Amino acid sequence: MKTRAVRLYGVNDLRVEEFELPSIQEDEILAKVVTNSICMSDHKAAEQGASHKRVPDDVALNPIILGHEFCGEIVEVGKKWADSFKKGSRFSIQPALNYKGTLDAPGYSFRYVGGDSTYIVIPHQVMELNCLLPYEGDAFFLGSLAEPVSCIVGTFHAMYHTKSGSYVHEMGIVEGGNLAIIAGVGPMGLGSIDYALHCERKPALVVVTDIDDARLARAAQLFTVEDAKKNGVTLIYLNTKNLADPVATLKEISGGRGYDDVLVMAPVKPLVEQADAILANDGCLNFFAGPNKSDFSATMNFYDVHYASHHIVGTSGGNTEDMRESLSKMEKGILNPSAMITHVGGLDAVPQSVINLPSIPGGKKLIYTHLDLPLVAIADFAEVGKTNPLYKELDVLVKKHNGLWNAEAEQYLLSQVKGI
Template identity: 60%
Template sequence: MITEAVRLYGVNDLRLEKFELPSIKEDEILARVVSDSICMSTYKAVIQGSKHKRVPEDIATNPTIMGHEFSGVIVEVGAKWSHQFQPGQKFAIQPALNYKGSPYAPGYSFPYFGGDATYTIIPNEVMELGFLLDYQGESFYEASLSEPMSCIIGGFHSNYHTETGKYVHHMGIVEGGKMALLAGAGPMGLGAIDYALHCDRKPGLLVVTDVDDNRLERARKLFLEEEALKEGVRLVFVNPATAPEGHLLDLTEGTGYDDIFVYAPVRALVESADSLLGKDGCLNFFAGPTDTAFKAEVNFYNVHYTPTHIMGSTGGNDDDMRESLEMSSKGLINPAVMITHVGGLDSCIDTTLRLPQIPGGKKLIYNSVRMPLTDLAELQGTKQEDPKLEALAEILRNNRGLWCAQAEKHLLENF
């Protein structure tokens, strides 16, 4: 089988190449990849090359396929797994393998296994772990985005709270509590808002901050405050750069927040979060820094006496991904709120290398498509000369500007 894939050869050295995949072994599965969303973690691997903990040292001679947020269709099944999987079956992948303690994962470590490829070979360890997930949904983008959504969900589940005089940790956010998402109008923050409003353990107050007014305004339009109230959540959007001093604490009536998520690796943001924690408040540092010496000051008086606690979460597990897929299929969450750009495999390299400089949310790649990375807001904002593009723009205009199943179908059939 000939595949076309984006492969990593060294620091900032990505190449789009066609090459032949070997025949699958009896414990492997051949799959066609339809969609992959580009993660900032991929950018970090590209700028670090073999210094990255998941990237092998010999990529100059044995390059690895990029992309780990992907979905597609099974093409061929090795004998070992033929009782469980069948050709034509749609799938999602939980990429956080940690198989027998190995850091290797798709999108970083494997020469034939990754999401930025037209065809890929899924190795035995994925099935052994139960991380090849059956997907019954209509649209592939929802399955691709179930990976970042699982990270968000995992963060909510991994927060914890305590009881004075008891040696217990109560896992999860405080139901009916006070929550803040700092730098929360980016792609992961938008997913977190959606989940917080529709999960089975909602906060009573949800404050979302961002210093980018454009991102904050888009979040306001996607998540109406009056609709949030119907879910039992008071939703407030704040630009802390223009808000009065003490406003964020005032929103809690001075008690502080039970759960705070930090979605950007900025020292001032972490220190602000620490100062906003209430009694037994949990700060989840979700944003992974590239600086190995990243530090921030913490009030240890509060850690001792209040007691506040700080943790970090970086990914979800297969149960979190299943929860994401189930909620998407029921229409409880819409991962499309995270997507602001769509492109073909030919746009993947440039998009990955420039990811921090491209504004907006998630960049979604369709591997069978040839198309420049396209800003969905710009696309629908003007009349398109190309009838195929204008038809796509009209679909978006009729869907609040959001990517959707109809848009995906049109793209796959016409590009």
């Protein structure tokens, strides 16, 4: 079968190519990809090429298919997996395989499996590690968001605390405690707010900071103070840009005791130090944001590490159980990560979108791999719709859903645009 895919050959060498997939072996699965969301990790892989820790050294000769946040349908099942998977079933993939100690992962390391493609051959490693996950939701794009949502789920589970005199790490945020999400209105910050308000172990107070009033206002529209209150959470949005002493203000909001859990959503030295300064006794700081620079550092108060039992943790991705939880909560409507998506496009838009990702404002860029569409911001649908009836109708559909991409818009798009 032929596939059309975005292949990485080297540093920022991304090519949209059509080529023949090999016939599947009895321990492989042939699948159709419908959606893939672009991640900053894709940009890092393209930027670094063969020097990236997950990209093979011989990528120039054996290019890999880019993309690891994807969802689709199974087309053909090899004999070994015939009792476990069925043709037509929807799926998502946990890309962090950790197979026999290697860093190989779909979207970084394999020639025939990656999200930026029309059809793929899923290798045996994925099934052997139970990383091919059934998805029963009604929208493919939500299946693509399961991987980034799992990063958030994993972050909340990775937080840890101790009791005086005990060496046991009690995992998870403090139930009924204070949580601060620093620089928290980007796409992953919005997902963190969603999870904090709707997970089983809820904090009593959530304070979300940023320095952009418009972004804070949008977050407050999506996740309202009133809805948070119904879920037993006091939610506060705070612009720290013009505060004379952000640390003092944040501590005052917490009742003076600080925050049990703090998530830092941007790799900015002053923000890390601000987060450290607002930790409560036995507080845990999670450095969520992945820096580009390997020498990134910030000052931490080790007096408080010693005497106030401050903890620090960094999470990079979620595990398979986090993915399962993400898919389950989205299928049940408990979580709705649609707010992460700010742009929609087709396969041909991937190379330049990945290469220029840091300079493209907004959140997740959602790709429909069988469609040939430019990358267009959801906020621009109305303007583009003045001359293009497709976007005029899409604008109507997203406005019905509080300005968010949704299953109805996806179904309309797939029904109106001829596939590649």
